[in-house]
Amino acid sequence: MSDSKVASMHDAVAELVRDGDTVAIEGFTHLISFAAGHEIIRQGRRDLTLARMTPDLVYDQMVAAGVARKLIFSWLGNPGVGGLGGIRRRIEAATSAPGGGDGRLPRLEVEEYSHFGMVARYTAGAANLPFMPLRSYFETDLPTANPQIREIDSPYGDGKVYAVPPLKPDVSIVHAQRADRDGNTQIWGLLGCQKEAAFAADRVVVVVEELVDEAVIRADPNRTIIPGLIVDAVVVEPYGAHPSYVQGAYDRDNRFYLEWDAITKDEAALQAWLREWVLDVDGRAAYIDKLGPDRVAALRPSGTAPSGVVDYGAYR
Amino acid sequence: MSDSKVASMHDAVAELVRDGDTVAIEGFTHLISFAAGHEIIRQGRRDLTLARMTPDLVYDQMVAAGVARKLIFSWLGNPGVGGLGGIRRRIEAATSAPGGGDGRLPRLEVEEYSHFGMVARYTAGAANLPFMPLRSYFETDLPTANPQIREIDSPYGDGKVYAVPPLKPDVSIVHAQRADRDGNTQIWGLLGCQKEAAFAADRVVVVVEELVDEAVIRADPNRTIIPGLIVDAVVVEPYGAHPSYVQGAYDRDNRFYLEWDAITKDEAALQAWLREWVLDVDGRAAYIDKLGPDRVAALRPSGTAPSGVVDYGAYR
Amino acid sequence: MTDVPFTRNEMMIVAAARELAGQRVCFVGVGLPNIAVNLAKRTVAPDMELVYEAGVFGARPARLPLSIGDPTIVTGATSVVSMHELFSFYLQGGLIDVGFLGAAQIDRFGNINTTVIGDYDAPTTRLPGSGGACEIAINARQVFVIMRQSARSFVERIDFRTSPGNLGGAEQAERIRGEGGWLGRGPSVVVTDLGIWHFDDDGEMRLDSLHPGASLEDVRSSVHWAPKLAASLATTPPPTDEELRLIREELDPGGAYTR
């Protein structure tokens, strides 16, 4: 990469995502960087620990492609549709074994929390805290399944809560509506845990629909979710979130999520899909071309919904 | 009050602020509800515990007027100018004694944190946590001065941090640019700890420059800082933050802050000021009239600085 | 009432929606809870505030979202915040009246499993896991459950406790909730494709209403324990024309939830 943070997806992944890394591609249904996930597959990364609240289709694809050793998560599924076969076959007894073999896939290591636990882990990571307390996990089997979830006494003598440890990804990758060249990033709509995941990470890649002038960002500083200070690369990749969505730009491609159900149930179909849509495609622009203009056009919002303008006032 | 949450300042204070309450009028230099503070003085509340990160002029006035028994804070001063005499005379040895008498004022009880400690206390209160951990207070005298600041061991064996307990005001009072009739409130510019103080409180009063239609709020849901769900009263009080300021609407009246320095140093001058500007004035409109149109006009921003518009998109 | 034929799933969704009458703030789970809550908002609970764990308070979805994260729950909402804020201030802060969950396995005391069938380390079936369900069960004032009832789902002993219900019974649950400072009072209702269960003084499920077309034999053969039945067992009023129209035309025209 040059001095500028603006980079191609190829270069950003080549430089910033390394074998063995803990990688968080975050975004709660909204703004999921499928483009980054596909590039990581194409570059053949291995032994990644993939962290994400909702592994979703993007991690189903990455796990099926063999990039991952371990999964850290809180909800594993295709929401409203069904399961993630690529991941499930790497966990369930009939289809996987530690180390693989015997026609079985290598067992994926899992480290499991609740949603609040995952959010709290990123928050602790971002805030450089050794733990975050939360009122969850009481009387459940989760602390047994995951000994990282620990009881802690309140220092005020009013009982116990649970703690989760910080999660500090080596790389967090976040899709957004817009950023400037320095990586100052603005998001509207669902915010998920992207801010926390970015501040917690050692390296940050921001993927945007649109690169804007610094003045656009500075006109509305309350909308800035991630400061350029913590961003290592800015990748401009329109439609980089498909089949996930970008508020105001394009809709969630629910048809794709529904169709995925049949693909993910069948390992051969899933591998064929990866060949056709990831390995044999040289980047996001080609993927969108292949998707076709009609499919893309159908994802446009049904109308506009402008935010209105607020006045910060000039003070000289 | 009627069924509506929209109330006069008189009625909101009469109904929601009670003798002995813990009251938080928050806002970090920005959006400080002097209008509410003055109304509390006029209604003669007593034995209040006043919580605020930066007690500022508003609490100097309230303490001098005799409404408070105790102060919870993290920075006590007139920023960039000097001290707060009304409060200092109630703390320093030469001018105060426990219970007062002998020509001395009754000693004000103080409970003192750092800024991060106060913010963390409100956050713990809002989140219903028994404590919040933070990396502060190491090797300082603050935990000795305030035994509520306690050490806590990380459950992961990686050392000690400090904890602060939740702060749950009986009433939090917040000034804002705008809200709808249900109390859904939007703020831009400095956000301070208003959100946390509001969620932590049992009762919430929002004071706004402008009452807007629900549609204005719903057009930009990411800008909503406080939901009507937790709001008990909405008071429409233009210029209710003077001499503090409202981003985009009026400037900080720095002249007032500078002039306060002489007033606050002299108990008699301070009491005379309270008579003239609070007790003998029947509300904020009269205060602004008394301030005069030239003084008010001089506080207009030097120009506009529009945020720009973002599109949330319609999805039917 | 209607003469139009309806499915068991439709009856289940309608019955679940009706249970929400009078509720103020509802935390909407993924799947069946999502359609039930959206139906309630259009019928018995028009003023109910919808909270989505994705970070939305006061959602007004113009269409039924397939997922619980969808652009339609954002546009026109009252407030959209980070998930940390949603879970910290809204849920853990005690502002949620009803948490509405689905379940894969449930026991007589309303304890829920959505994690695994079989052994945790080498499961027969890997389920989605907690998501927000674990903390919803603990912090929402009440918990409503909607799920299809079968011998695989209504079990004597769940394989994994993802979300606590009434633990080993009401007495134990009340003591533990009290000592632990839980805000939640546990499960209130379980609506299935066969009937409506509430919880009795022992903290155990009791069938209070049987859906039209369902028999007690259906119920008994799909519950792994001897189920308690209300002394005067009601029959659930069938879906109205309007309820069916809303489901079929507005909420689920593709039939994803109702088939």
Next chain:
Amino acid sequence: MTDVPFTRNEMMIVAAARELAGQRVCFVGVGLPNIAVNLAKRTVAPDMELVYEAGVFGARPARLPLSIGDPTIVTGATSVVSMHELFSFYLQGGLIDVGFLGAAQIDRFGNINTTVIGDYDAPTTRLPGSGGACEIAINARQVFVIMRQSARSFVERIDFRTSPGNLGGAEQAERIRGEGGWLGRGPSVVVTDLGIWHFDDDGEMRLDSLHPGASLEDVRSSVHWAPKLAASLATTPPPTDEELRLIREELDPGGAYTR
């Protein structure tokens, strides 16, 4: 250099600003730090990012704010966030290179008191307290201090330790910082109206530069201990015309900081 007369306060502010050359992210304290940092941004450190505890990253104040919360630090800033986020993610998260503080009392090891003079429970003088200073001293990578020097402020023993410096000396401070996982490496420089102090290998202040017009006698009579002096004591270059113009015309035309 200049022939224009300047005050000791002006020299102090100019010297403090120059120390910021090469710094990337500075957390701006209230009072004297505020003017010194804003002068640095206009001279030696134009690319330095200003962080205000009020919740601002990348401020571009068009005027010098009297307070550190002011509308001019918001308009045109890169990012404006809650104070919780500012303290959690920026400061405690380790993104601050320099925390710039004022002080009422300081000892030879750079420990700071801004809380009380006298007894805590019945103080002779009640000072503002910590504000953010306590956590800035612990979490900012380096701490810069600007304060007027006098026999009341440079004391053998501070009355209250609000913000830790090098504790009882470098060795102890390094051990405690290491064991406690502090991000901060403690105080780097103290700029006064008389000169510039850095910290030596023992963690003790050493006068490295004397301002023009100040004498060693001035220094000794305003320090409660026998101060260490650099082997080759420098003389601080006087303010340039441009530095004085910026202070007098742009930053502090009312003279609030400089008189």
